[in-house]
Amino acid sequence: MFTHHAEARMQQRAISHQAVDALMAYGEYRRHRGAEICYLTRHSRSRMLKDIGKSAFLKLEKALDAYLVVGDDGALITAAHRHHRLKF
Numbered sequence: 001m002f003t004h005h006a007e008a009r010m011q012q013r014a015i016s017h018q019a020v021d022a023l024m025a026y027g028e029y030r031r032h033r034g035a036e037i038c039y040l041t042r043h044s045r046s047r048m049l050k051d052i053g054k055s056a057f058l059k060l061e062k063a064l065d066a067y068l069v070v071g072d073d074g075a076l077i078t079a080a081h082r083h084h085r086l087k088f
Helices: 004-012 017-026 042-052 054-065
Strands: 028-032 035-039 066-070 076-081
Touching: 004 076, 017 035, 017 042, 017 054, 017 066, 042 054, 054 066
Parallel strands: none
Antiparallel strands: 028 035, 035 066, 066 076
């Protein structure tokens, strides 16, 4: 489920629904400031590459430097690109 805010940010930041689905399926979750942060590590990227194949992975690769903020109810609050290391 996407909030209105998340839909707007995904469109503004060119993060596709397929990239969000991949992040949610293969990403690591970490609790931070009352919400779950979902992001990809090197290990989760390699697992994703093995599962979906190289051609599908290359299509999504540019958008995979993103992170997601997911609420306690499972709704996607926002999506953004990572420019720096996430600090927890």
